[in-house]
Amino acid sequence: MRSAGISSNAATVLVIGVDARAMGLVREALGAEAALPSGVTPYEDALAMMRKMRPEMVLVGFDTDFEEAIRIGAAIHQESTRTVLVAIAARSDNARLRAAMRAGYREFVVLPDDAELLRQALHEATFREGAGDDGGEVIALWGSKGGVGTTLLGVNLAGELSPVHRVCLVDFDFAMGDAAAFLDLTPTQSIHDLFRNLHRLDERMLAGHVVVHPSKIHVLAQPAELASREEVQPEGVMRVLTAVARAYQYCIVDCGNSLDSAAMTAATVADHILLVATHDVPGIKNTWRRLQLIETMGIEKERVHVILNRFDRKNTALPMSVIEDNLRRKVDIVISEDRLAAKAVNDGRLLRELDRKAPITRDIEAMVALLTDGEVQEEKKSGSVMGWLFRF
Template structure:
């Protein structure tokens, strides 16, 4: 782990001052950037136009590129792709005058690690630049994000999230984040009574760091850490995409596997979780309504530009003797392979009712064995992910691999 004061493994010879290239910002934004970064960054007086940006970047090899999304956002996306290909260690930061979830997700997909609204979030900009120089997260130390998303309510997103996390936890640091802002069943399914929840984290987001985050987690006997939803729905402020992004960035620095139970909602939290996921597990049951809704989600994910290679279709509650819909039928209708199947099993219902893991109810049950096999899908995914680190959206967002 790198500590502040040691030279950054950057492509710049400057150690304590970030070499920052600002692209496409107008004079007002440029002034705000200069004021925010002060002596922390070396940067020119005026922003570089998009057309010259690659040439300047190749010459200066900046630690950080700050690109404006106010007008030429398509250019900002194009430049990110080029920088990722040619200067993969460069941290990409998007700035804009106003928040815009669609534009923000597009930025994330292109490889920007932050989308910062100026002047409101200038402190975030300062932090991002600071961390780019004093980044103490070794490349292979950051986590894989696994987003679990249900085709509709009740297909087993929460059940699979917690049991998957528990399978991964003996050898890895694993957490589950309950991202279902209307149901919030993770704590109950693990029989936990957390004193802190997601609500406190979002309330104190500006102060969030790894230490604070650790203090908010409830710890299950399986060693899985859990950030739960509050018990009541009284204070249900749903977080913005930026807030979710900030949370996930911090979480990914602390855990090797981050499992996000997104329930079945189509909201900013779920779409942001889908955008940053290394693996998106789309859970469906083998019945017409669920499969139809899985199809709708696949269409949406495609529209959002999320590659099929990151999506795994998971079939839960499969009655292998008398399936409602056959696997080939489902695959044909959805145009993608079923990558894991989990049996319908009373042990699952009992586990959920008792707030236990399936393996603690009956390790030899069919559903426990299926979950073990399903976990293999993820751990193989890790090898795959390492090999493809430079192509992984998540890798660039959280500065993995490069």
């Protein structure tokens, strides 16, 4: 996941160059609210630790070596302006405070008097947007219009990944929301229950809200009745995605085809955006418009992949060269028109369960290989060899 945003768990804190007394006061002030390290990092290891831990908040002792604290603060600030930098001191003085602010420190905290200020800074670090890159891979699917196969592809992409990875399929199609139905699942808990309880969202709560398919795909589903729909805010969307990305290796997001806040937010943080088009003129036109939108959103081209679904070689009226000319880019993934799709949807089954060798199943395998650099196929292969060895 890219710039994971608002954290759902306790913030990670790095503590640099504070003495034992100050560390005790930090523990007293933050207690269970933060993931505090067991020890203090010396000034000279600060940057290496920072790169390793990617903390949301860094506390730097000002009493041991003031000049070093300023130098490190400036270096950290330059590396990540998102990190909340806090100076920790036993006494206040204006000259040191000004130097700290110039170096990029957010707060100058004198302990124990300013314990409340330190807690506030922690809170800010925990709930601010863009608090670093973490967690599993987020793959968002955007349909260029309704009925292009967004859900079918999302569900079967999840189905290809789930034998070797922890996968969560997130249904962000607030209008249609039929991902669970594609897997013949009846959700008892829905994504809306999560949105209603965002303040309590953590890994345990997430686990209580997913429906699990026998293929090991976990689904964060839309409710069965559309009556219980409600507006979701981008902040809530970020928190749900952050929690899912932390708990799973792959987070497959079905954004449907509306350009609502959930779809836009998911695209902003996704590692891959799959733009689904069908082999017809309106589909290609809409895809071009969405590509324009993605460009104005400042999303890097490398993250965007165009999928041409329901590709029909016999459709000579719209050959690939014309499609690519109109899109002014290459089509990355082609999925064949295949009757197996309708059967899979109607039976609530995965394509690979129905027919491993069907053209559409093979195309989906190729799509997964492209998205994972072939890693999943390799692992599946070695997995089957292990199975054979064990049986032997």
